[in-house]
Amino acid sequence: VQLENLFHLNVIVPWLAAMIFGVFVGSTPGLTATMAVALIVPISYYMSPEAGIAMVIGVSFTAIFAGDIPATYLRIPGTPASAAATLDGHEFAKRGRARYALTINLICSCLGGLFGVTVLMLVAPQLAQFALKFSFFEYFWLSVCGLVLGIMVCHGSALKGAIAAVLGILFSTVGGDVISYQPRYTFGDENMLAGLRFIPAMIGLFGLSEVLRNVQRPDALGQSAGDAEKEKVLRPALRAIWKHKRTVAQSAAAGTVIGALPGAGADIAAWGAYGISQKTSRHPEKFGQGAEEGVIAPTSANNAAVAGAWIPALVFGIPGDAVTAIVLGALTIFGIQIGSSLFDPVTGQGPVIFRIALITQLLLLPAGYLGIRSFGLVMRLPRRIVLVSVIVFSVVGSYALYNNIFDVYVMFAFGLLGYFLETRGVPLAPLILGMILGPLIEDKLRAGLVSTGGDVLPMFTQPICVVLVGLLLATLLLPPLARRLKKSHSENR
Amino acid sequence: VGAGRRHFYQKQVMNQIRLRSTGDVSLNLFWIGLGLFFLWFSRDIPQASFTSEGDPGPRAFPQWLGLALVIGGIWELIRQRLGQETAAERRDDEDRHSLRPLNALIVLVAVGLYIPALSWIGFSVSTLILVTALLRFLGSRWWLAATVAVSLLVLIQLLFGYGFNVPLPTNHWGLVLPGQFLF
Numbered sequence: 001v002q003l004e005n006l007f008h009l010n011v012i013v014p015w016l017a018a019m020i021f022g023v024f025v026g027s028t029p030g031l032t033a034t035m036a037v038a039l040i041v042p043i044s045y046y047m048s049p050e051a052g053i054a055m056v057i058g059v060s061f062t063a064i065f066a067g068d069i070p071a072t073y074l075r076i077p078g079t080p081a082s083a084a085a086t087l088d089g090h091e092f093a094k095r096g097r098a099r100y101a102l103t104i105n106l107i108c109s110c111l112g113g114l115f116g117v118t119v120l121m122l123v124a125p126q127l128a129q130f131a132l133k134f135s136f137f138e139y140f141w142l143s144v145c146g147l148v149l150g151i152m153v154c155h156g157s158a159l160k161g162a163i164a165a166v167l168g169i170l171f172s173t174v175g176g177d178v179i180s181y182q183p184r185y186t187f188g189d190e191n192m193l194a195g196l197r198f199i200p201a202m203i204g205l206f207g208l209s210e211v212l213r214n215v216q217r218p219d220a221l222g223q224s225a226g227d228a229e230k231e232k233v234l235r236p237a238l239r240a241i242w243k244h245k246r247t248v249a250q251s252a253a254a255g256t257v258i259g260a261l262p263g264a265g266a267d268i269a270a271w272g273a274y275g276i277s278q279k280t281s282r283h284p285e286k287f288g289q290g291a292e293e294g295v296i297a298p299t300s301a302n303n304a305a306v307a308g309a310w311i312p313a314l315v316f317g318i319p320g321d322a323v324t325a326i327v328l329g330a331l332t333i334f335g336i337q338i339g340s341s342l343f344d345p346v347t348g349q350g351p352v353i354f355r356i357a358l359i360t361q362l363l364l365l366p367a368g369y370l371g372i373r374s375f376g377l378v379m380r381l382p383r384r385i386v387l388v389s390v391i392v393f394s395v396v397g398s399y400a401l402y403n404n405i406f407d408v409y410v411m412f413a414f415g416l417l418g419y420f421l422e423t424r425g426v427p428l429a430p431l432i433l434g435m436i437l438g439p440l441i442e443d444k445l446r447a448g449l450v451s452t453g454g455d456v457l458p459m460f461t462q463p464i465c466v467v468l469v470g471l472l473l474a475t476l477l478l479p480p481l482a483r484r485l486k487k488s489h490s491e492n493r
Numbered sequence: 494v495g496a497g498r499r500h501f502y503q504k505q506v507m508n509q510i511r512l513r514s515t516g517d518v519s520l521n522l523f524w525i526g527l528g529l530f531f532l533w534f535s536r537d538i539p540q541a542s543f544t545s546e547g548d549p550g551p552r553a554f555p556q557w558l559g560l561a562l563v564i565g566g567i568w569e570l571i572r573q574r575l576g577q578e579t580a581a582e583r584r585d586d587e588d589r590h591s592l593r594p595l596n597a598l599i600v601l602v603a604v605g606l607y608i609p610a611l612s613w614i615g616f617s618v619s620t621l622i623l624v625t626a627l628l629r630f631l632g633s634r635w636w637l638a639a640t641v642a643v644s645l646l647v648l649i650q651l652l653f654g655y656g657f658n659v660p661l662p663t664n665h666w667g668l669v670l671p672g673q674f675l676f
Contacts (some may be wrong), residue, residue, distance in 0.1 A: 028652070163524055163565040170531055170558045177538075177551035184538050184551060185531070208604070212597040221631050384631040385641050388624055391604060395611070396649055400659040408608050416601065424520040442554045454547030 006355065011051040018044075018055035019062045019363055023371035026066025026078045028397065036063040037326045049334045053353070056330045058360045060323050064266055064302050065109040065368055069375050072105065073098050074390055076207035080198060081266035081302040083432055084274045086206055088287065088294030095290065099376055103237040104292060105299045106368040108248055111241075112300035113361040115252035116259065116307025121354045124311045132312070134261055136448030137459045141468035142261065143437045143444065146268045148475055149275030150433040161430040164421065168434020169441065171196050178443040179450075191406035198435055200398035200411040205428050207394040208415025211387045213422065221384040240292045247277050247293045248300045255301030259308025266305040267436055271429075273301030279475070307357065314342055314353070517573055524566030531559035596631075603627055616661040620646055 005011060018040050025036035040059045044052035067078030072089035085105065092101035134142070151161040174185045175195025186192035215221070241248060251273035258269040277297035278287045287294045309324045331353070332338060342350045379386065398411035418428055452458050459465055538552040603623060610619040621642045628638035653659040 159565070159569060163562065163569070166558050166561045166565065167524075167527065170527075170555060170562065173555045173558070179548065180539075180551050182539050182551045184555060185534055187534075212600060215596040215600050215631065216592040216594055218593055218596065218632070382633075384628060384633060388627045388631070388641070389645055391600075391607075391627070392620055392624060392645055392649065395604075395608065396616075396653055396659075396661065399611075399662065400653055403660060405608070405612055405662060408611070412604060412608055415604075419597065419601075420523070421520075424517065426520065446548050446554075449547045449549065452547060 005048070005050045006054065006352070006359065008050075011048065011054055014047055014051045015054040015058050015360075016363055016367060019058040019360070019367040020370060022059035022062030023066040023069075023367050025059075026063030027069040027371055027375060028078065028393070036066075037323050037330075041326060041330050044330065045333070050352075053331065053334050053336070054356050054360070056327055057353070057356050058363065060327050061113055061303065061306055061357070061360045062364060062367055063323075064306055065106060065299070065364060066371055068105050068109075068299055069102060069371055071206075072101050073375055073379055074207065074386070075210045076203060076390065076394070079266075080202065080436065081270050081305070083202060083206070083267065083429065084270040084298035084302075085295070087274070087429065088289070088291050091288070091290030092295070097290075098379070099372060100233040100237060101295050102372045103233045104240055104295050106365065106372065107237060107241055108251075108296050108300040109303040109368065110361045110364050111248055112252040112255055112302070112304035113307055113364065114358065115249070115300075116256045116304035117354060117357040117361065119253075119256045119304075120307050120310055120314075120357070124315055133464065135462070136444045136451060137462060138464045138468065139261070140441060140444040140448060140459070141465055141472065143268075143441045145468055145472050145475070146272050146275075147430070147433055147437050147441070148472060149279075150271045151430045152275065152278075152475065152479075157425065160426045164426050164428070165430035165434040168431040168436075169438035170434075171201070171431075172435045172438030173442070178439050179446050191404065194402075196410055196435075197401065197407055198432075199401055200407040201414040201435060202432055203394045203398050204411035204414030204416075205418035205432060207390055208411065209418030209422055209428075211390050211394075212415065212419045214383065214387055221382070221387075241296065244293050244296050247281075247296045250280070251277060251297040251300035252304040255304030256308035256311075258301070259305030260311040265309070266302040269305035269308070270298035270302040271433060273297040303361075310357075314338060314350070518570070521566045521570040521573065524569070525563050528559045528562030528564075528566060531555055532563065535559060599630065600627065603630075611662040617646055617650075620649070 021040065022036045036059050037056060040055055044055045046052075047055065064079055064081050067080075067082030068085040068089065069078060071077040071082040071085040072093050075086045075090045075093075077083040077086055089098075089101045089105065092098055147165055151158060151165050172195070174192060176182070176193055177184055183193060254273045254276055255266070255269040258272055259266060274287075274294065274297045277293050278284045281287065281291075281293055283291065283293075306323070310327075313324045313328050328338065336342070336349050336353070342348050342353075344350075394411055394415070395408050398407045399405065401407055421431070422428060448459065449456070460469060535552055535555045538555065539550070540552045541550045603626065607619055607623045610622075613619075624642035624645055625635075625638045628641055629635060633641070650661070654661055
């Protein structure tokens with residue numbers, strides 16, 4: 001693979017086309033980033049190695065951003081990593097400012113990706129070594145931290161959020177047990193053995209429940225669902241990003257580190273960055289109500305996490321998530337040697353891959369812009385047409401994953417559940433986060449206990465565990481403590 | 494007039510409190526019921542795992558969580574009874590008087606019928622019926638509802654059926670028409 005060939009038209013054109021395809025797939029509810037990469041791999045074999053590798057890497061970085069488009073417009077996350085984007089991004093859309101939110105989102109995706117790739121180039125071996133120090137208990141605590149952050153950043157009652165998270169973890173226990181594969185709550189149905197799949201559940205919770213809420217307002221059904229704005233969005237978006245540059249940097253850094261941990265992935269990175277940003281923001285009360293920082297944080301982090309996941313993947317051949325696993329497989333087919341030889345100054349192909357990843361971030365801008373504009377045109381239709389289309393896409397999207405009608409029933413049940421819970425003020429994000437992190441929490445806790453013969457002490461004494469438990473305690477105790485101090489201070493005055 | 498208006502507002506506030514209270518009681522009972530459901534059926538899960546010592550087993554985690562759900566529900570119920578909910582915790586009651594919950598119920602029933610219909614009469618016919626009927630119900634004209642239904646169907650068939658090679662549900666009798674290969 002030659003570096004100078006990257007800028008030929010026969011590489012750039014299929015590269016950009018693949019990225020537009022990635023936007024298309026990623027923005028279709030029910031189709032995942034994993035599916036987008038899986039679909040492009042067979043096509044890439046017919047291309048030159050440069051074009052083929054560029055197409056695969058390009059799609060892997062595009063589909064995550066693309067998932068934010070329906071998350072913002074319709075409140076249906078295109079990919080699991082986009083679930084956090086439904087919070088503030090959709091609030092902007094409700095005010096007719098979806099294009100503004102998505103422009104911020106696109107630029108931050110590009111910046112987050114650039115940051116992640118730069119870190120990948122500079123500190124890949126060192127960071128990968130650190131990631132390998134994480135054993136079962138460290139992953140357990142990391143997942144618990146992610147869950148607690150997810151509960152605390154949601155609007156409404158924290159207790160209701162915590163109960164919703166418990167319910168989410170409970171739903172994740174349905175199906176085969178994570179360690180012994182014993183059936184749990186399957187009631188003899190073989191469909192239940194695979195468990196309640198996350199994507200149909202997510203489509204139901206966020207998509208169908210939103211439709212049910214909207215059809216109750218007959219006066220709004222004839223109005224356009226799209227942007228009311230006619231203003232230029234680029235300059236205000238750039239100004240907002242500059243204003244919150246610290247959020248971009250800290251979220252991209254958090255995303256890269258979390259992404260580098262095998263099994264963590266872009267979804268945990270997005271929620272983690274959202275939580276950190278709210279905790280460090282001067283206006284945490286604005287989060288969830290259409291805060292620019294609430295758009296910037298998850299999107300900077302999820303794309304940075306894609307690059308972060310490449311750190312252990314390229315150095316040790318340990319993919320952080322399913323998308324990276326497919327990319328890794330495609331790279332080996334193109335003759336790329338994974339491991340330390342990749343970084344060999346003479347024969348290593350590392351610089352080519354890094355450069356492809358860097359240029360991909362820049363190509364994301366035109367490909368993503370096209371996606372935003374196309375989706376925006378669809379959203380000009382009257383709301384009733386959009387809502388009915390969302391129902392059909394929710395059904396098809398749930399079915400498309402495994403061609404199984406059972407998943408459509410799961411989507412329907414979760415739509416009903418989401419509607420019931422939302423009308424009673426229960427935040428849905430902790431529930432979905434519980435479903436994502438539940439298997440990881442149970443698996444790591446039980447595997448850790450098996451490794452220590454049932455001894456729980458190492459959970460609290462291993463150095464990284466101590467740091468994570470400390471962070472958890474600080475997250476839980478500092479806000480009420482600060483509130484109490486503030487109250488007593490004002491009373492003394 | 495002033496006393497009448499005050500009485501009207503008082504009544505409205507009381508109605509809102511009653512609505513909220515009923516909603517929250519049903520939510521807490523839902524948590525408790527669901528927790529008990531998971532606890533009850535956790536008896537069917539084997540207690541011990543065949544893996545090595547130290548593993549709490551496949552039953553432990555659902556049991557802990559089921560118990561947590563029951564305790565959480567009871568806790569919320571007690572807090573609510575004692576009136577310890579803070580203003581921030583109470584949900585914002587939307588402008589309920591302008592909402593039509595019946596619309597949501599009808600859409601829900603329509604989708605509930607649509608899903609089994611997919612396996613019986615195939616994707617194409619059931620989608621045409623659902624989209625046309627729902628759009629008509631939500632206020633679209635007949636010709637517009639039918640046009641949108643056909644356009645949506647063509648789009649989905651092209652996108653999923655041909656573009657991504659996802660086979661959409663065919664009809665129960667396995668007929669080519671009007672199932673998967675309508676176009």
